[in-house]
Amino acid sequence: MADKTVFRATTTAPVNIAVIKYWGKRDASLNLPTNSSLSVTLSQRSLRTLTTASCSAAYPASEGDTLALNGKPQDIASSKRTVACLSHLRALRRELEAADPSLPKLSTYPLRIVSENNFPTAAGLASSAAGFAALVRAVADLYQLPQSPTELSRIARQGSGSACRSLLGGYVAWRAGTQADGSDSIAEEVAPASHWPEMRALILVVSAEKKDVPSTEGMQSTVATSELFATRAQTVVPARMSAIEAAIRDRDFPAFAEITMRDSNTFHATCLDSWPPIFYMNDVSRAAVRLVHDINRVVGKTVCAYTFDAGPNAVIYYLDEDSELVAGTFKAILGSAIEGWEGPFGDRLKGVTAGVDLEKLDSRAVDVLKNGISRVILTGVGEGPVKVDTHLVSETGEIRSAQ
């Protein structure tokens, strides 16, 4: 009679938002980037993926590995990226089993993986980074792999480039590396969250709009067609990486903010310079840009910074001490009725209804923003993946939900 034991490991993994953007692959199948990037890992008290990896000799071999995402079965076989991650993890487990024959032969069992995001459905947040980070971390825990997060980042990168940065907390650099096999294209901690815990992020979710070019397709187009792209990748980004690491080390918010904003702008400039051009920012995004510059001007110093990924949503970084000035201003513009002002980072804003004098801001930008934002997410810098015991697979292998 077959062993019915179900082996399980469950982890949460965070979202990260880059301040030096990843855009362009030098190797598409290995997800090797043309330039290094740097991100802030966001708190899992706000946004997280929860993933249970399980395996059992009792799981039917005919089904093979399975993955359910937000309650929906996924076709693993058709996802080369998922297959690549799992086969690397399995190979590492096989090494352990070869070295110590007393270990159960988990590498031979089918995997049953269940994953859930707690993101608001229409938030338009890229979930693949947190998703692949959680997948890799959960399977690595299930297999009791000794590899460090940085070593695992090499695997997660092959699932989704930016996923490698979600394996660590705080301020994380993804080194582009130079090796053809990608062995030195890894994520590493620049500083833990505890080094600069006051960093906050306000995500302004722009009302639904048809998504422009998907990012994988977009970045390949930029690499192939933008005549400005090489300058960013080869010259501009390396200088900015050094400068922003110094800003993080020195907790120098104005420097951090300026580099963040400029790199977001340069990234979107290379998108616009692609052929055909790619636009991710819209008039609502532009209004957010204008208002961030206006708030900094009115306050008389740089207290907030914007950054935009491959979509119109604005992420506004600021320090906790400036919550009233920054988040308070956006709350005054958007109104407290809009969803997202509550939650783990909402305490400081309770009762706050005003920031800087709205009369001193561009009135057109205020109007455009007010009519263009559907919800906000209030969060801040946070930790890397965390092992938990709220398993999404029961002791007998049934799938269940955390919700």
Place this chain on the structure above:
Amino acid sequence: MADKTVFRATTTAPVNIAVIKYWGKRDASLNLPTNSSLSVTLSQRSLRTLTTASCSAAYPASEGDTLALNGKPQDIASSKRTVACLSHLRALRRELEAADPSLPKLSTYPLRIVSENNFPTAAGLASSAAGFAALVRAVADLYQLPQSPTELSRIARQGSGSACRSLLGGYVAWRAGTQADGSDSIAEEVAPASHWPEMRALILVVSAEKKDVPSTEGMQSTVATSELFATRAQTVVPARMSAIEAAIRDRDFPAFAEITMRDSNTFHATCLDSWPPIFYMNDVSRAAVRLVHDINRVVGKTVCAYTFDAGPNAVIYYLDEDSELVAGTFKAILGSAIEGWEGPFGDRLKGVTAGVDLEKLDSRAVDVLKNGISRVILTGVGEGPVKVDTHLVSETGEIRSAQ
């Protein structure tokens, strides 16, 4: 008794729309550009400045030189650029008078200059190019200067950079030059309008919006702060200048169109990369971009090209033979009730109410465009300044209007 003779010369001058953009000065006082540019001179049957230059020994010396623009007296003394143009022209006249003492001493008389644009008031078209070209041409005619348009372009350039290109018709290059004194920074004809007379331009005038950064200020900011700017000026534009001159020589519309669109995008990319970022295009502009790409896709070849100056208005270039496909599509989207479909270039579109199948175009872009365009201007390639005798100053020196 003083001679009461009023000497007069009147000229019209055209607008030009660059396909390789001028953006950035290497010398701000001489208006020397960082890169060469190329434009299409637009027909004066649609858009023109009409300028009369007059002078007389009877004009009161106490008033000095005077200039009235669209009926409003201008303060010449406060416009360094106007003063620079007039003093250069006067110096050339002085040379003539020195060589031939029989000539009247016009260089010693006060100038009375009157200028009128026929542009629709809210069109948001840069009128300075046509204005300075007309001013220089009219005074040069008044002074009977022997200098060629290219030689005069050196003077007009100091009034407004792009004005140098409005001294010639057809397809005009402004060579950046390398001399510190600007002596080789001049405009020259690449091809006359008659070489490729089928070129049409449809200007989509975007509903009034607060103007962003003025272009002189904007270009200086880009030069000083954009880390991508040097690549465009030093590498990208020189290659595009050669390529588009070849496309014009060969009357190769698809090549002309692609270079035009890409250079507009690269120019706006360097604006976005400036610090703080400069945005001239808005969601209506983006919709026009999308629709041009869609029309080309539906037709199966490149029949239209967009370009954007320092503002949200789209200029769509196409060939006369594709009027129905291109202008017809925009007429179907915008409706024939909108102003601008009539006029000297409107014959071909009379009765046309449809172009390509609107169902095949991005429906969101169609909606955004429909709600965002206030009027159109239908025009085409045209000639340089023309001497006319509809003087805006009477034989006795009174200012009158052409309207």
